[in-house]
Amino acid sequence: MTNRDEETNRLGAYLRARRDLVTPEQAGIPAGPNRRVTGLRREEVAMLAGVSADYYLRLERGRDKNPSAQVLAALARVLHLDEVEHQYLLDLAKPSRHARPRRRTERVPARLHHLLAALEVPAFIEGRAFDVLASNPLALALSPRLRPGENRLRSLILDPEEQEFHADWDAATAEFVGSFRKSIGEDTDDAHIVELVGELSLASTRFRALWARHDVRQLEGGTTVVNHPVVGTVHLHRDKLPVGDLTLVMYYADIGSDSAEKLRVLASLATTVANDEASTVTNDEASTAANDEAFHDGLPAHRSGGLPSREG
Template sequence: MGTEPTNQLGQYLRARRALVTPEQSGLPAGSRRRVPGLRREEVALLAGVSADYYLRLERGRDRNPSAQVLQALARVLHLDDVETQYLHDLARPASRARTAARHRRAERVPARLHDLLAAVGVPAFVESRAFDVLASNPLALALSPRLAPGGNRLRSLFLDPAERDFHRDWEAATAEFVGAFRQSIAIPATGLADGDGGDPHGVAHDSRVAELVGELSLASGRFRALWDRHDVRRLRGGTTLVDHPVVGELKLHRDKFPVEGLLLVLYYPDAGGDSAEKLQLLASWAATTTEDAPPGT
């Protein structure tokens, strides 16, 4: 008979219930629990659905749960707004197929973005939804050579030892990147609407993403553990501390702006602060390095 095909909604439900403790749900922990987190029947009880119905959801036998059921599951699994929306999207393959068509357009950097990268006085680059770097300005390269076009930010983060030294809190950075990555590529294969059982990673529709997830899952235990959690985080900016080999510690704000299916990413310091001065020094160093480089390099 073989094993039953996996499905994205079921995988997400299993991953999230494994993270909720009985104590968080007001249930006795007991001493003979064989699974981390909540049992299926406990989730069903707390959500007000039958255990058989919940089992069908996890096994992909019911692909049309109502909004009320999804909201109840989100409450039981302690999902935030972003995770709740992700849960609803997983249960609506038809609408996600339309979104997939929009995202499958060629990832080409418009000429005006190249002009913008050249004009701004802060590290800036353009990335795809798979976190491939498509274009960057000289100051971004001075901040990190791993921001060169053709690189991938996830691959660098997990596989390049220099990234561990670069990020002041590498553990937090990896968790944030993987959650944002899953949100960015959260568009399952259109075949889900045809009842084919789905794709266990949610990436079969995009060979580039599938290749990247497969590579990182094999090469990095840290990535594999984070990927299996199914965390979802909003694509947004923030503040990060990095250790630069030339100018030392930099505190930089990060903002991301969507442009035609791509993301424009800017790193900038507080005006007048120590990091602003260091960034100016970095810009001068980068300009000097470029001027001193042999022709054709």
Template sequence: MKDEESDNQLGSYLRARRELISPAQAGLPPGGNRRVPGLRREEVALLAGISPDYYLRLERGRDKNPSPQVLESLARVLNLDDVERTYLLGLAAARPRTPRRKRPEHVPARVYQLLAHLQIPAFVEGRAFDVLASNPMAVALSPRLRPGENRLLSLLLDPEEQAFHQDWTKATADFIATLRTTIGDDTGNPRFVELVGELALSSQRFRTLWARHDVRNLDGGTTTVHHPVVGELRLHRDKLPIDDVILVVYYPDKDNDSDEKLQLLAALSHTEPTDTAHNRPADTPHPKTP
């Protein structure tokens, strides 16, 4: 995360969203000789009912406390959905700027017991997509779900993980937008700084999507993956908050092709040596968490 972006989250977000809205989307004639992508600052100001000078101060970080009414008008002009609107309001909300002490992310002991009993792929992730714990079925589904891996790093940098996802393009967009939502104004968190810095240096895909400032929530859904042994699997995904971490489970519809393949994968995994990395002591923090 660049210093200027960290210091002016609100302005960076407004500028990025402004550049993604076409004149036609805003109800304006396209015109000619447009030298900037998207809307001009004065067009946003006009449509939002504020002065161009005031909007300029917002983008440049000279005014960081706009009223809720101004933000609502900007959200309307920029065609923000509910998640994006909430994110915008959160960036402008007054917050103490003193450094916040972060607790290490711990997996509760009872969650290790739950993982051991689940017969479907299940794992625990932290706020930065670090895998903190997983059961054997999760590792059988993807070796990148071992504790110590980072799901976003794997998704962007590991060719096997890229081949694993049927719609890798959508998956990367969803993950990066979710990371942006999770970070919010917590730009000084050491783990976030480390992860964003590593990805910015290593992945053009990340740099492109990060610059868009997309935000969304990555909760439940259905995905299709290509397993190298059992083939295509269509799985539902649910993410369940437990204390400060997230339990993620993947499961198929009952008695369909993916269900049979997942049962085959379970049988095959039982014939291989068991990896004990998922049986970490409950009071041991993940090495990558701040």
């Protein structure tokens, strides 16, 4: 099935991908020594779901796009879908909106910027395609890839430093790709998402393999272990809270743990950097003001104390 086919027949693409992942043994079907197919055949799925082989073929090929909830429930059972994957299957079976490719504008309201500044844990705001839209200093101290303008999925897949940063990069990529598919939902025609998926598909065999599985992961919290270049290994909890169409992501450690102390070290470093930057801005502003005053007085700037003289 081509990428174009997947765009126009997402239900069929999902059914095909998921039956390829179910072994005959899992379905209770004798595999036999001469079997060449690793997953389930179409007729086997149809038999186990209690529908005709012809009807299932029409479903997979997109010629029948209105399966009943009962049929979808039977297919979910045969394909060993969990609750999240079953709901995703139901969503795919809904009538298409036929929306044109578009780029949604995602803006962070001022109140969320204030919230980020008040939080004493690494935190950032991300959009539905995992674009970082805003972050606090502690998030940047944890990882420079959490700065606004970065796409977390692109960084994770393509940035070599991310492979070192995540203690279990394989698990992280599987979770990210599944969560990404869940997050974008029906908006596979969004121009930004189409471009991102195309870029990662061309550049990464790992992404291509994961994307072809059609895994769907719930957008929720969890735990992660990262290797920080300054403080070393840090064990973190992650919470993801929806805020309108955006998501607030926070990392924190168990109270009193070694990782909590490491976060305090990073917070101290972040404060130092912020103070240094503020001092630099203040000095630059003072220098600019002095230069402006010297200009209006008709004097060379370096004699006013603004810019240092190279003489002597």
